[in-house]
Amino acid sequence: MSASLRGNWNYPTTIWAGPGRIAELRAACERVGIRRPLIVTDEGLVGTPMIKNALAALEGNAALRDTAPIEFAAVFGAVRGNPALSHVEAGLSAYRSGRHDGVIAFGGGSALDAGKVVAFMSGQSRPLWDFEDIGDWWTRADPAGIAPVIAVPTTAGTGSEVGRAGVILNEETHQKKIIFHPQMMPRIVIADPELTVGLPRAVTAATGIDAFVHCFEAYCAPGFHPLADGVALEGMRLIHRYLPRACANGKDIEARAQMLAAASMGATAFQKGLGGVHAIAHPVGSWFNTHHGLTNAVLLPYVMTFNRHAISDKTDVIARVLDLPERGFDGFLAWVLALRTELGIPHSLAEIGVHTDNAEIIGREAALDPSASGNPIPVDAARLQSIFRAAVNGTLGAVDSAA
Numbered sequence: 001m002s003a004s005l006r007g008n009w010n011y012p013t014t015i016w017a018g019p020g021r022i023a024e025l026r027a028a029c030e031r032v033g034i035r036r037p038l039i040v041t042d043e044g045l046v047g048t049p050m051i052k053n054a055l056a057a058l059e060g061n062a063a064l065r066d067t068a069p070i071e072f073a074a075v076f077g078a079v080r081g082n083p084a085l086s087h088v089e090a091g092l093s094a095y096r097s098g099r100h101d102g103v104i105a106f107g108g109g110s111a112l113d114a115g116k117v118v119a120f121m122s123g124q125s126r127p128l129w130d131f132e133d134i135g136d137w138w139t140r141a142d143p144a145g146i147a148p149v150i151a152v153p154t155t156a157g158t159g160s161e162v163g164r165a166g167v168i169l170n171e172e173t174h175q176k177k178i179i180f181h182p183q184m185m186p187r188i189v190i191a192d193p194e195l196t197v198g199l200p201r202a203v204t205a206a207t208g209i210d211a212f213v214h215c216f217e218a219y220c221a222p223g224f225h226p227l228a229d230g231v232a233l234e235g236m237r238l239i240h241r242y243l244p245r246a247c248a249n250g251k252d253i254e255a256r257a258q259m260l261a262a263a264s265m266g267a268t269a270f271q272k273g274l275g276g277v278h279a280i281a282h283p284v285g286s287w288f289n290t291h292h293g294l295t296n297a298v299l300l301p302y303v304m305t306f307n308r309h310a311i312s313d314k315t316d317v318i319a320r321v322l323d324l325p326e327r328g329f330d331g332f333l334a335w336v337l338a339l340r341t342e343l344g345i346p347h348s349l350a351e352i353g354v355h356t357d358n359a360e361i362i363g364r365e366a367a368l369d370p371s372a373s374g375n376p377i378p379v380d381a382a383r384l385q386s387i388f389r390a391a392v393n394g395t396l397g398a399v400d401s402a403a
């Protein structure tokens with residue numbers, strides 16, 4: 001193991017980073033007082049050696065017995081991509097019937113979000129949608145009814161492991177709702193890059209660009225937040241350097257470790273805000289069930305070119321930090337387009353099954369999405385619909401904010 005890839009960090013939460021650290025899962029449970037953990041994971045992971053090894057790690061080393069015993073551990077593995085209320089309800093029923101006292105959210109963004117929301121809802125009496133991230137609705141929650149969470153990410157993108165919210169789909173309205181509470185932040189994150197080496201190249205690419213978009217939109221969002229800006233710039237530098245390496249060789253542990261860190265940095269930075277890419281990606285994901293990271297990866301240049309006049313100073317800084325051969329907005333855009341091509345990301349949303357039949361609804365819902373308020377140029381439903389149409393059709397530069 002490379003000692004340089006190992007670290008214990010204390011912001012934005014406790015993070016145990018480094019290869020092989022999943023072996024410390026039992027110690028993490030003891031640290032936060034979990035004796036009956038429910039592992040919440042997705043359909044793709046349940047039954048894999050990764051989950052079996054996690055259960056073995058919970059049993060601990062019988063010879064050492066250096067930590068308090070785990071009374072009972074179980075796995076709820078029915079989370080799907082773009083998790084919905086029905087997944088949360090099924091997880092809650094597993095949590096209650098097993099009399100669990102904490103959640104190990106294990107997997108990609110969907111499993112992490114679902115696990116966090118199950119833990120949050122475990123002791124609440126009001127319905128889930130009462131806790132949407134609107135105004136001070138989070139104060140409706142009973143803090144004593146929020147179970148502790150240990151997060152174990154297996155993709156490097158969403159950053160949900162260091163987030164205080166979970167995105168849950170309302171299947172009746174086709175809307176993704178952000179459920180927020182400050183105590184939804186996982187108590188401990190185990191950031192073990194060995195858990196990400198099996199990720200297919202396409203998922204590595206899509207989730208990695210999602211992390212990049214988190215950093216980019218946070219950096220470009222208006223507002224005074226130098227802490228977030230600094231984290232975002234370094235996150236982009238790491239992704240520029242290591243995402244192509246992680247895609248070229250999935251077993252490159254250094255690249256995987258740096259990408260895992262960059263993903264957490266993206267979600268740390270976007271406490272400042274996001275922007276038009278996420279505002280459009282959310283309703284597109286709700287209506288077309290597209291992969292979130294891939295949707296963002298396709299959308300990024302269309303929203304960038306729309307914002308061009310408001311972000312040219314910032315993209316110049318980014319181009320210098322990334323040490324791109326061509327500086328300024330054009331140099332940065334050229335790099336984004338080349339990276340997408342190198343990683344096999346399609347150029348238009350049409351290529352991932354999205355059409356414009358309900359473009360009006362997409363525009364309207366994008367305008368209502370909380371991410372829209374972070375866009376550097378104010379956007380309304382009509383402008384977002386135009387950007388969406390351009391992205392479906394692959395007509396880059398078709399929508400000019402100055403028009």
Ligand SMILES: [Fe+2]
Nearest residue numbers: 158210214292
């Ligand atoms: Fe995202």
